[in-house]
Amino acid sequence: MIVVIGKSGQLARELAASxxxxxxxxxxxxxxxxxxxxxxxxxQQYSASAVINASAYTAVDNAESEQEQAFLINDTAVGLLGEYCAAHNLHLVQVSTDYVFNGQHHTPVEVDALRDPIGVYGASKAAGEQALESIHGLSYTLIRTAWVYSRFGNNFVHTMLRLMKEKPQLGVIADQVGTPTCAAGLAQACLFAAYHAVQGNHHWTDQGVASWYDFAVAIQRLAVAKGLLDKAVPVNPITTADYPTPAQRPAYSVLSKSTLKTAFADVEQKHWEARLASMLDTLN
Known part of the structure; x- marks a missing residue:
C-alpha cells in the first residue's frame, strides 16, 4: 500500500485514478x-511501503504575503514526513519544483545545479529539499517538475479553454520558457519511484520545450480540432513586463532529464503536445 498525502490536488487525483x-x-x-x-x-493505521507527498502550498503570488504558511507546508511538513518515514523504514517520494532555481540558465538545468530561488514559494520548496537531505537514514526520491496541468482542478489548460470561449482575443506570455507537464505522466513517475524505492534527486517533465504562448496556441489548435472550442480567437505574444505579478517567475524552466534514462527507464516519456492531446481527449 502507498499512502498519498493529498486528496483534492491535480497530482493526488491522478495518482488515485492510476x-x-x-x-x-x-x-x-x-x-x-x-x-x-x-x-x-x-x-500507523496503514501497512504502507511508501509515502508520496502530493500536498504543497503552490499559490506562487500569495506566498509573497503568506510566507509563514508557505514554509509550514513546503518545509516544516516535509521535514516531519521525512522524519516519520526514516523512523519507520518507509520510502518517501517528494515532489518539488523548477522554482528552486533562478531561471537564468540557458541550457536544461541539471539535478545538481545550485538552488537559487527568486521568490518565497521557491525558497520554501528549496528549504523542504534541504530538510530531506539532512535526515539521516531516509530513503527518498525527490522529483522536481514544472508547468503541471491535468484534467482535474484549475490549471493553465482549463483557464485557456475558458478564456478562449469568453474573450475575443488573448495575450499570453512568450518570454518564459519551460515544459508543460501532464500530471498523468508525473503520477506514473511517482508511483514507479515509490514501488522501486528510486533514490536521489531527479527531474520529471514531459519532453520538449515551449513558452506559455506556444502552450496556449497548441491548446487552442488541438481543442478546435477535437470540438472543445467552436472557433479560434487571436492569441498574441506578450512579455512578462506586460503582465506584472507579485512574485517573479523563472524566465527559463527547462529541466534536464538525463537521470531518467537509468532511474526511470521503464516509465514512458512523451512529448508535451502528445500528452496534451491525450488529456484533452478526456474532456470530451
Whole structure:
C-alpha cells in the first residue's frame, strides 16, 4: 500500500485514478502534516511501503504575503514526513519544483545545479529539499517538475479553454520558457519511484520545450480540432513586463532529464503536445 498525502490536488487525483487498488489518499481532514503527532497516529493505521507527498502550498503570488504558511507546508511538513518515514523504514517520494532555481540558465538545468530561488514559494520548496537531505537514514526520491496541468482542478489548460470561449482575443506570455507537464505522466513517475524505492534527486517533465504562448496556441489548435472550442480567437505574444505579478517567475524552466534514462527507464516519456492531446481527449 502507498499512502498519498493529498486528496483534492491535480497530482493526488491522478495518482488515485492510476492506482486505485494500491493507494490511499489522505486529505486535510484525515491528517495534519504540520503536526508530528497527527502524522504518527494517522500513518500507523496503514501497512504502507511508501509515502508520496502530493500536498504543497503552490499559490506562487500569495506566498509573497503568506510566507509563514508557505514554509509550514513546503518545509516544516516535509521535514516531519521525512522524519516519520526514516523512523519507520518507509520510502518517501517528494515532489518539488523548477522554482528552486533562478531561471537564468540557458541550457536544461541539471539535478545538481545550485538552488537559487527568486521568490518565497521557491525558497520554501528549496528549504523542504534541504530538510530531506539532512535526515539521516531516509530513503527518498525527490522529483522536481514544472508547468503541471491535468484534467482535474484549475490549471493553465482549463483557464485557456475558458478564456478562449469568453474573450475575443488573448495575450499570453512568450518570454518564459519551460515544459508543460501532464500530471498523468508525473503520477506514473511517482508511483514507479515509490514501488522501486528510486533514490536521489531527479527531474520529471514531459519532453520538449515551449513558452506559455506556444502552450496556449497548441491548446487552442488541438481543442478546435477535437470540438472543445467552436472557433479560434487571436492569441498574441506578450512579455512578462506586460503582465506584472507579485512574485517573479523563472524566465527559463527547462529541466534536464538525463537521470531518467537509468532511474526511470521503464516509465514512458512523451512529448508535451502528445500528452496534451491525450488529456484533452478526456474532456470530451
Amino acid at each position: 492506482a486505485p487498488d494500491t493507494t490511499v489518499c489522505l486529505g486535510r481532514d484525515d491528517i495534519d502534516i504540520t503536526n508530528a503527532q497527527s502524522i504518527n497516529t494517522t500513518l
